Amino acid sequence: MSLKRQGYISRKPKKIPAITPLQRQRRMDFCQRFQEDNFNNVFISDESCFQLGGNHLKILSKENVTVQVSKFPTKIMVWGAISQRGATPLCIVDGTVNSAKYCDILNGFLLETAHVLYPEGWRFQQDNARCHTSAYTQAWMQEHHLATIP
Numbered sequence: 001m002s003l004k005r006q007g008y009i010s011r012k013p014k015k016i017p018a019i020t021p022l023q024r025q026r027r028m029d030f031c032q033r034f035q036e037d038n039f040n041n042v043f044i045s046d047e048s049c050f051q052l053g054g055n056h057l058k059i060l061s062k063e064n065v066t067v068q069v070s071k072f073p074t075k076i077m078v079w080g081a082i083s084q085r086g087a088t089p090l091c092i093v094d095g096t097v098n099s100a101k102y103c104d105i106l107n108g109f110l111l112e113t114a115h116v117l118y119p120e121g122w123r124f125q126q127d128n129a130r131c132h133t134s135a136y137t138q139a140w141m142q143e144h145h146l147a148t149i150p
Contacts, residue, residue, distance in 0.1 A: 076093075086113070088114075099131045099134040
């Protein structure tokens with residue numbers, strides 16, 4: 001009997017976030033705390049890495065199959081922020097992001113755009129990446145009077 005007749009098909013596994021019970025509770029607490037909040041003046045930011053020639057291959061085989069891949073695939077990291085009134089320009093990040101580089105990105109790509117789009121004031125939302133929560137970054141944000149959503 002064939003594998004297909006036995007119910008086997010080639011598929012990619014569904015991806016779900018791996019979060020701990022504490023992280024799940026913190027997400028629930030955040031949602032409950034801010035469920036009545038107005039997010040019309042909030043910039044939300046994130047960075048992401050894009051890679052060419054990724055491993056999105058699906059194979060169902062009884063034999064070993066070899067595919068040549070690049071040892072160092074071409075990839076690029078970008079940072080950006082969006083809001084109800086518009087978005088920042090995308091920042092192409094050279095290398096990895098540390099606290100100093102992150103603050104340079106905010107200074108060069110967020111501040112001017114946010115002040116132009118929201119002259120009456122705005123707030124900033126980011127994830128809890130280490131470079132976002134470091135003492136260096138927190139001090140920089142206080143110095144530049146960034147109102148953040150925890």
